[in-house]
Amino acid sequence: xxxxxxxxxxxxxxxxxxxxxxxxxxxxxxxxxxxxxxxxxxxxxxxxxxxxxxxxxxxxxxxxxxxxxxxxxxxxxxxxxxxxxxxxxxxxxxxxxxxxxxxxxxxxxxxxxxxxxxxxxxxxxxxxxxxxxxxxxxxxxxxxxxxxxxxxxxxxxxxxxxxxxxxxxxxxxxxxxxxxxxxxxxxxxxxxxxxxxxxxxxxxxxxxxxxxxxxxxxxxxxxxxxxxxxxxxxxxxxxxxxxxxxxxxxxxxxxxxxxxxxxxxxxxxxxxxxxxxxxxxxxxxxxxxxxxxxxxxxxxxxxxxxxxxxxxxxxxxxxxxxxxxxxxxxxxxxxxxxxxxxxxxxxxxxxxxxxxxxxxxxxxxxxxxxxxxxxxxxxxxxxxxxxxxxx
Amino acid sequence: xxxxxxxxxxxxxxxxxxxxxxxxxxxxxxxxxxxxxxxxxxxxxxxxxxxxxxxxxxxxxxxxxxxxxxxxxxxxxxxxxxxxxxxxxxxxxxxxxxxxxxxxxxxxxxxxxxxxxxxxxxxxxxxxxxxxxxxxxxxxxxxxxxxxxxxxxxxxxxxxxxxxxxxxxxxxxxxxxxxxxxxxxxxxxxxxxxxxxxxxxxxxxxxxxxxxxxxxxxxxxxxxxxxxxxxxxxxxxxxxxxxxxxxxxxxxxxxxxxxxxxxxxxxxxxxxxxxxxxxxxxxx
Numbered sequence: 001x002x003x004x005x006x007x008x009x010x011x012x013x014x015x016x017x018x019x020x021x022x023x024x025x026x027x028x029x030x031x032x033x034x035x036x037x038x039x040x041x042x043x044x045x046x047x048x049x050x051x052x053x054x055x056x057x058x059x060x061x062x063x064x065x066x067x068x069x070x071x072x073x074x075x076x077x078x079x080x081x082x083x084x085x086x087x088x089x090x091x092x093x094x095x096x097x098x099x100x101x102x103x104x105x106x107x108x109x110x111x112x113x114x115x116x117x118x119x120x121x122x123x124x125x126x127x128x129x130x131x132x133x134x135x136x137x138x139x140x141x142x143x144x145x146x147x148x149x150x151x152x153x154x155x156x157x158x159x160x161x162x163x164x165x166x167x168x169x170x171x172x173x174x175x176x177x178x179x180x181x182x183x184x185x186x187x188x189x190x191x192x193x194x195x196x197x198x199x200x201x202x203x204x205x206x207x208x209x210x211x212x213x214x215x216x217x218x219x220x221x222x223x224x225x226x227x228x229x230x231x232x233x234x235x236x237x238x239x240x241x242x243x244x245x246x247x248x249x250x251x252x253x254x255x256x257x258x259x260x261x262x263x264x265x266x267x268x269x270x271x272x273x274x275x276x277x278x279x280x281x282x283x284x285x286x287x288x289x290x291x292x293x294x295x296x297x298x299x300x301x302x303x304x305x306x307x308x309x310x311x312x313x314x315x316x317x318x319x320x321x322x323x324x325x326x327x328x329x330x331x332x333x334x335x336x337x338x339x340x341x342x343x344x345x346x347x348x349x350x351x352x353x354x355x356x357x358x359x360x361x362x363x364x365x366x367x368x369x370x371x372x373x374x375x376x377x378x379x380x381x382x383x384x385x386x387x388x389x390x391x
Numbered sequence: 392x393x394x395x396x397x398x399x400x401x402x403x404x405x406x407x408x409x410x411x412x413x414x415x416x417x418x419x420x421x422x423x424x425x426x427x428x429x430x431x432x433x434x435x436x437x438x439x440x441x442x443x444x445x446x447x448x449x450x451x452x453x454x455x456x457x458x459x460x461x462x463x464x465x466x467x468x469x470x471x472x473x474x475x476x477x478x479x480x481x482x483x484x485x486x487x488x489x490x491x492x493x494x495x496x497x498x499x500x501x502x503x504x505x506x507x508x509x510x511x512x513x514x515x516x517x518x519x520x521x522x523x524x525x526x527x528x529x530x531x532x533x534x535x536x537x538x539x540x541x542x543x544x545x546x547x548x549x550x551x552x553x554x555x556x557x558x559x560x561x562x563x564x565x566x567x568x569x570x571x572x573x574x575x576x577x578x579x580x581x582x583x584x585x586x587x588x589x590x591x592x593x594x595x596x597x598x599x600x601x602x603x604x605x606x607x608x609x610x611x612x613x614x615x616x617x618x619x620x621x622x623x624x625x626x627x628x629x630x631x632x633x634x635x636x637x638x639x640x641x642x643x644x645x646x647x648x649x650x651x652x653x654x655x656x657x658x659x660x661x662x663x664x665x666x667x668x669x670x671x672x673x674x675x
Contacts, residue, residue: 038499038504039499039504040504040603040604040605041504042499042503042504043503043504043505195648196648196649198651198652203398203599203600203640203641205398205402205641206395206398206641206642206643206644206645206648206651207644207645207648209394209395209398210645227506227601229506229508229601230506230599230600230601233598234599236516237516237517237518237527238518238525238527239518239525257505258505258506258508261508262508263508263510
């Protein structure tokens, strides 16, 4: 009981400190960037960090006459740590805004702190639809999984695909993708069979054999991006590509970061996503070029663009509020729109989630490297989960 | 149906090569080495790094994937493991799990946390049709190599002088020493050989199981299941156990995908309840 009182007091103290902190620290505006820099999700962290640093390098480190200070913290992909780091950043460093958050649990953990301390939380990666509902201070610059998945179902229904087997990893985002795809595709009159694969699954062969026996027109797949390559290889090894089964899915499977390493097995996979490093626009060309130059040739992926746009959103928001954080900043971010490397984007003022184009892409070889080449665009897609709720 | 059986056998063979080194150290030398997967990972990384950075062909990397972990095993055995032979099993477990975490961190630091991908030569890709059964070429390659290894291991252990010395050294090190057998040399060789086999398994498995820094932790449980189900005093026990587990896992996931992940654990529990000493072992 005594402990609870203490925690409450500490929480209240955090709020006052954060408020007075914003008033006191006139010179510097601090941004707390919390990312998994080590552990199994380190590649997410590396991409976002690189993109955020690139943005600051390109746009200078002063906004509205105030110096921007980026504080990078490594949460190792563990939600407890994210929350603790967020608290430290809010209370000790008096940050104006926190950003990053590589995975759904990592984005949800500090949400109550964002609400209590009125510190905007910019989610640059995590993609579960409901995250922005966890706090009125959360704004997202990545994407939501249903946002990328529903267009896939619509595209498939339009392109003579009648029967689909879905194969997803048995965890939150996988089930999200399965549900979004199944309901959208059956609504269009398609036929779906669902398969779930354990998250720690060394060998896909039994599941793929089942797919081969079901003889669908297409196989819809969502697995965490690291496992994607392994999956693709076994898909081809089993000769499923030659038996006329199309491989479709949200773009996580053909992540730009590892796509080239997958080799020719990835060729022909059709995915829907919000960003491809091969996106044809002057903004993207200069972004990819600068990113590669600053990072030893590493190709930016959809995580990087989420980080880049997140920084843009913070910069522009701070410009509007004259460097003020808190409620003013989150209000300034709502409804903002700009041209990102991925194309035109905006922040939905109601849901604080991103509205963006979703592209249908196919893996092709271009200049000797594998890329997701976009061939169709579905403009201004809102997150379908929250759109369905508000209707 | 036969394709499922075939896939199961290939998977089981792979498990065997990965785990048999553990059966040797645990069963013959009575040392609980949870860091076994780290040697498998070392072999996998040798193959991946040589192929991707130096362009060495896949087959040529396999001997190195055996030798490098074997040498690594030898060095560690002489410097660290040796100290722990006489210690309690708890000490050994704590020591070797610590080693696993160090290996994970070291690999993460030097190669990054991403999956290591290898490109098989074209003659190992794809599949052929044998009597109406679809057979993956790479999986048949694994079956052939692992089958040969099983026969060779069994012969070495039962028919050679080294094999009988090893068995003697394990049964009673003091008497063996008294008979002029160099026990520590035999242990060191065996340990190195087991580590090498794990490395080979890691290299062969990189294509099917994937390879990243968490490999030793991810597959530790599989190694341990193989060894507990198979028993540890022979080579045939773990071998048959691997096959059984491989087939059960693949078939379970095929026929009952919703509970497929639990099949091998259920099997393990059943076996341990009925025959706690291992499936193919005489009760002591």
